Amino acid sequence: MEDSFDQLLDTCLDRLARGEDIERVLASCPDDANELRPLLETAARMSTVKPVTDAGKKAQYRVRFDNAAARAAAARAHRTWYAALLRPGVLVPVATAAVILLVTLVGVRTAFSPGTEVVVPVKPLASPDGNFRFLVSDDVNAIADFNSVVVGISRISLQQADSRWVEFEPTVKTVDLTAVPGDAVEEIWQGDVPPGSYKQVSLYVDNVTGTLKTGGSAEIKLPSQKLRIAVPFDVSDDAVTSFTYDITVIQTGNGDNSRYILKPQANESGAIKSSKTGGRESSGNISNAGGNPQGNDGTKVHDERPSNVPPGQTKEPKK
Amino acid sequence: MEASAGQRSARARHEAELAGLYEEYYDRIARYACVHIGDMSDAEDIAGEVFLKALKSLDAYQERGIPMQAWLFKIAHNMVVDYLRKKVKVKIQPLEESGLGGDDDPETVAETAIELQRVTTAMQKLSPDQRQVIGLRFMGGLPSKEVARVMGKTDGAVREMQRAAIEKLRMMLSNQA
Numbered sequence: 001m002e003d004s005f006d007q008l009l010d011t012c013l014d015r016l017a018r019g020e021d022i023e024r025v026l027a028s029c030p031d032d033a034n035e036l037r038p039l040l041e042t043a044a045r046m047s048t049v050k051p052v053t054d055a056g057k058k059a060q061y062r063v064r065f066d067n068a069a070a071r072a073a074a075a076r077a078h079r080t081w082y083a084a085l086l087r088p089g090v091l092v093p094v095a096t097a098a099v100i101l102l103v104t105l106v107g108v109r110t111a112f113s114p115g116t117e118v119v120v121p122v123k124p125l126a127s128p129d130g131n132f133r134f135l136v137s138d139d140v141n142a143i144a145d146f147n148s149v150v151v152g153i154s155r156i157s158l159q160q161a162d163s164r165w166v167e168f169e170p171t172v173k174t175v176d177l178t179a180v181p182g183d184a185v186e187e188i189w190q191g192d193v194p195p196g197s198y199k200q201v202s203l204y205v206d207n208v209t210g211t212l213k214t215g216g217s218a219e220i221k222l223p224s225q226k227l228r229i230a231v232p233f234d235v236s237d238d239a240v241t242s243f244t245y246d247i248t249v250i251q252t253g254n255g256d257n258s259r260y261i262l263k264p265q266a267n268e269s270g271a272i273k274s275s276k277t278g279g280r281e282s283s284g285n286i287s288n289a290g291g292n293p294q295g296n297d298g299t300k301v302h303d304e305r306p307s308n309v310p311p312g313q314t315k316e317p318k319k
Numbered sequence: 320m321e322a323s324a325g326q327r328s329a330r331a332r333h334e335a336e337l338a339g340l341y342e343e344y345y346d347r348i349a350r351y352a353c354v355h356i357g358d359m360s361d362a363e364d365i366a367g368e369v370f371l372k373a374l375k376s377l378d379a380y381q382e383r384g385i386p387m388q389a390w391l392f393k394i395a396h397n398m399v400v401d402y403l404r405k406k407v408k409v410k411i412q413p414l415e416e417s418g419l420g421g422d423d424d425p426e427t428v429a430e431t432a433i434e435l436q437r438v439t440t441a442m443q444k445l446s447p448d449q450r451q452v453i454g455l456r457f458m459g460g461l462p463s464k465e466v467a468r469v470m471g472k473t474d475g476a477v478r479e480m481q482r483a484a485i486e487k488l489r490m491m492l493s494n495q496a
Contacts, residue, residue, distance in 0.1 A: 061367030
């Protein structure tokens with residue numbers, strides 16, 4: 001025999017799902033309120049934590065579903081016509097015309113398919129003469145607690161205005177954020193990307209390791225392995241666009257509940273353009289810490305701007 | 320055998336009903352799959368494939384007579400089981416969110432992701448049936464009667480599993496805090 005408490009709990013859960021306040025629900029069951037409360041509070045906690053879906057992926061699947069439904073509907077319509085045309089003296093000419101019409105319609109529909117989100121990634125190659133540079137920097141915040149914050153980056157994705165994605169792997173796959181505070185940047189890739197307008201940048205971070213100044217390591221939480229910011233910028237073939245992706249580490253909570261979280265900084269990120277002069281962008285402020293020639297051979301390039309940096313040479317977040 | 324006009328009409332109606340469920344139930348099915356498999360990106364692939372498979376199998380649905388939403392979750396559960404069979408271990412990792420746009424607060428997103436990771440970890444310690452009940456009730460948003468139909472169990476059995484699962488989750492989430 002079923003426990004009546006299970007039925008009561010189920011009814012209360014339905015009421016919470018309809019948006020009723022937990023206190024109101026408990027007030028209607030005074031004899032069982034003490035036993036119900038922790039269960040309903042747990043249920044409420046479950047209900048508020050819901051992962052968010054990717055709008056782009058959802059739209060892609062919607063297109064596939066709609067196309068499949070349209071094909072099924074066309075097939076049904078074809079069968080209906082076929083059955084109606086199975087009459088003596090009419091079958092051959094009418095059936096032939098119907099098949100020709102159907103093939104033509106399918107061909108036209110295919111040729112003029114509405115634009116969908118094309119997710120075929122374009123994989124540009126790294127090149128020292130490329131029109132696009134990807135730089136990483138950071139705002140200090142809680143990074144000041146660390147001797148090192150090493151971020152492992154596996155992939156970078158740029159979304160064009162028409163929703164096509166441009167993806168590439170960074171030439172420099174690890175960045176120590178404590179080495180690029182404030183206006184300092186580290187270039188992790190240069191190459192040619194398709195010219196045009198872009199609207200989003202995603203950084204794929206595989207891991208982050210922090211070593212505290214007080215000694216020992218600290219866990220730095222990743223909100224996601226894909227850190228996406230919506231910062232529009234343009235790329236053209238006759239200039240070099242330098243996009244700076246700013247990341248920081250923040251500390252949340254108090255005491256034993258405090259934690260460090262890696263956080264992208266959309267407001268501090270953005271692109272600047274400079275003209276191409278004989279290949280690589282020239283700037284008197286770029287120095288190579290390793291003493292090697294500048295080039296896209298994976299050598300780190302640190303851009304440490306002195307205080308007399310002329311206007312236009314700092315990273316300017318695009319508003 | 321040629322379908323009758325009535326059958327074709329019913330099929331068209333069900334296709335329209337299925338299309339109408341897409342916007343809301345894609346999200347619910349993705350969340351349901353996510354708390355089972357621990358990976359939101361793969362969970363969304365499952366959600367998308369559920370609708371494509373449902374479209375192909377619509378004739379089978381017409382014979383079953385259960386609410387279409389519940390039928391979708393049956394398909395989803397089978398896909399989740401297949402997915403888990405291929406995996407050695409369920410991934411518990413920071414979950415994908417829809418994106419950190421310029422107006423989103425990454426702190427809130429990060430906190431939500433951490434809380435979701437706690438919940439997913441706790442869910443893995445439930446029995447498979449308990450996990451399915453919780454997933455269908457809280458992520459899928461199904462009432463317990465429909466959960467019972469999806470799982471092929473009695474209403475009473477589902478309510479009992481539901482209570483036991485919530486009690487267990489309460490203890491585990493309290494210990495994690």
